């Protein structure tokens with residue numbers, strides 16, 4: 001009894017003393033990082049089916065905050081991680097918009113004029129690659145974490161117009177490839193009208209209900225909600241409900257946070273000029289021909305002028321299986337970042353053999369790499385020399401326009 005009360009008093013006094021000592025050890029306030037995990041609305045999938053859910057509203061932390069990370073993966077109804085050889089996460093991405101607060105209180109009143117999309121700072125045209133976060137099958141092994149004291153600033157009351165609030169939409173495309181005759185063909189959305197066995201979805205019209213042309217070999221235009229990829233004879237598999245589980249971490253905004261801006265660059269961007277202004281035309285995806293007798297990887301390259309520059313804080317690439325690497329160069333040829341793939345070697349979710357399970361991220365010492373205003377960057381995405389459709393080569397960079405005092 002005596003012993004117990006002594007221990008209790010001792011631990012109580014430790015509890016009382018500890019916060020004080022650790023407080024006085026730090027000159028700067030410690031960032032309190034909040035983390036919350038959400039689960040999206042579920043969607044039912046069966047073997048061979050595609051779920052291409054356009055834009056569902058999602059929950060998001062509120063207030064004037066700095067986002068430090070946003071990670072996502074597919075889970076079943078029990079919350080188990082689903083391996084890519086069962087349900088392939090083609091992509092997910094999160095888009096910001098602002099909405100008239102009065103309208104959003106009454107969902108029946110929502111008109112499209114009351115939703116105003118707010119794209120990232122990247123140069124792609126119009127509504128192409130407008131998102132802040134988004135990856136695909138590589139999601140589990142690609143970190144979105146932003147080092148201190150940098151963060152993506154949201155909910156700044158001076159920047160959100162009066163009467164509006166910031167909200168988020170999620171777009172997901174997943175393909176259930178259990179029992180598929182050709183898993184690669186399904187994940188690449190192959191729909192070649194000239195080679196019907198390779199039209200894995202048996203489609204003749206695209207997502208906009210226009211007839212497919214014979215030179216379109218596959219890609220996003222064929223992968224429509226609820227079309228069916230060919231299954232092996234007699235394959236039986238159960239239907240199940242799938243959701244995207246996403247984890248967001250953030251800090252409350254303060255004078256210690258330094259904002260970064262998000263740019264998404266596309267290696268298919270066809271840049272032209274109308275005199276003073278660059279015109280961008282991002283294709284988002286492309287088809288890679290196989291060159292017979294060559295060992296060299298396919299290189300897709302774009303020269304992309306940046307209106308505004310900044311210090312490079314974070315960089316990574318969104319690519320598909322078959323990627324060799326992707327590199328972003330400065331105008332003088334210096335390498336800003338190379339992102340390299342990690343392929344799985346096992347069975348468990350996040351390490352599926354033969355699947356792309358992660359892309360490396362560059363974290364240059366803040367201040368060491370500066371992109372100048374008006375500098376033209378060169379993006380090269382490299383894939384193995386093998387025929388593939390729906391290939392992507394996107395590069396995500398976060399730029400800070402100023403550095404914290406300590407650097």
Ligand SMILES: *[C@@H]1O[C@H](CO)[C@@H](O)[C@H](O)[C@H]1NC(C)=O
Nearest residue numbers: 100101102103161162163164
């Ligand atoms: C929001 O919508 C209401 C109702 O239509 C309107 O009265 C108000 O002016 C709108 N607010 C803004 C900031 O546009």
Ligand SMILES: *[C@@H]1O[C@H](CO)[C@@H](O)[C@H](O)[C@H]1NC(C)=O
Nearest residue numbers: 201202203204228229230231
């Ligand atoms: C392919 O589509 C056509 C018409 O859309 C249909 O008649 C045919 O049965 C389909 N084939 C398969 C294997 O589903």
Ligand SMILES: *[C@@H]1O[C@H](CO)[C@@H](O)[C@H](O)[C@H]1NC(C)=O
Nearest residue numbers: 042043044077238239240241
């Ligand atoms: C999926 O969820 C819906 C809604 O909760 C439910 O009606 C349906 O039966 C579920 N499907 C399966 C295969 O569990």
Ligand SMILES: *[C@@H]1O[C@H](CO)[C@@H](O)[C@H](O)[C@H]1NC(C)=O
Nearest residue numbers: 297324325326327338340382
């Ligand atoms: C990227 O791939 C190319 C082509 O295979 C290779 O020459 C280069 O060394 C790679 N870069 C890095 C950093 O891995």
